[in-house]
Amino acid sequence: MNEDNKPAVWEMVVVHRVFRREFRLAPEFVRQARPGDAARATLLAAYVNEMLTGLHHHHEGEDKLLWPVLLTRVTLEAELVRTMEAQHDRVAAHITALERLLPRWAESASAELRDQVADALDGLHADLLPHLDQEEKEILPLVVEHMTKAEWDNLSESARGQIPKDRLLINLGALLEDATPWEREAFLGLMPGAARLLWKVVGRRQYRNEVARIRGAA
Template sequence: MTTHPAATALPIQLRLPGQAAAPVGSIDPFMMYVLHHAFRRDLADFAAAVPRTKLDDAGTWRALADRWTMFAVALHHHHNGEDVELWPLLEERCDETEKLVLEAMDAEHDQIDPLLEECNAGFTTMAAHPDEQTRSALTATLVRAQSILGDHLAHEETDAIAIVQRRMTLHDWEEFEAKMSKQSGLGEMLKMSPMMVKGLSGADREVVFARIPGILKLLIKLGGPRFRRLDGRAFYYLDR
């Protein structure tokens, strides 16, 4: 008996610049990969912008602090959703080797959180009373955060998503994504959606926009002008 190809076809997994892996399986976690791309891009931009921004440009430091808050809220929401919803579900189904990977995911989140708090304090100080010592410390922390978060995202893409593909059903994944969307709220999504797709161009943008739902496309369009104003102000010195 011949099986119809459509019955066994697996989704083509998204691969974006900087992404470490895209394990094959029936689940299509493309929005996770889009978010990972955004997190990598943002941290690289912050690490580059802080040493280039003029010390006496108060408006740009305030914009950088606001833009940092947007990034940090999105990353916290992403990690909290994994800690509360995703890893516990997988732990119920995993073998001992897989559980070690999930324990590492938790431990890596715990490494990242203090760095984000340190960066937040640095941006807050720079927005109020900028000085060279704070700028130097903030730059060093951002570079360290970029390395540690990069390693974590690569580990997640390589090993944790492979566990997702083995242990979750498509229905499980859809429920997880629905919970994540509900926790964000419409107002927050309006602010965050344009950030998710910044920097995607050409074929990558076409592939992503072909997969995202219509409501998200609308939020990206509606929130785009406000986001681009803040983003352009914050990263003013990157192109100079």
């Protein structure tokens, strides 16, 4: 098969890199927030919540558009797919717990709730990493072998469609931050010319400012 007609699974590797980075950094940012600093607690709660929403939609897309396709085509690996689904359930439990904690912390800015949020983020990170590793090692090769480019593109489009329009440039910056030069050019090459210009003129500055707001105080 021509490489251009194969699923571009490298896209998911870059997305996973964002989740690895942000959920590694987030617990420390939270722990460094001063008790009583409601503005900082509110800012970090919104940042974490946005990442949780992104992770939820990422896994929801896989549940709807990836696992059902693979289960019809990879009989010998069906147990592996079910393992992925079980891992999603564990991650979802962490997301649910954090969604309950974050508004309470943002409102109170208490040390106790701050530490509960940080600990919950540690738990999420601990369960997320092996899932992402196994998915990249064992699932993505099956995608290349058993899924069409159109099916994969449908999954990618579904994920992009969940991002609010006013956050598209911020999400692009997150993807490009740790991207290799090839990945960076490939991602930008997927965008219309006007969108690439917007990234250069506006997006890069917006993302730098976003990073400074979240990480600068830490």
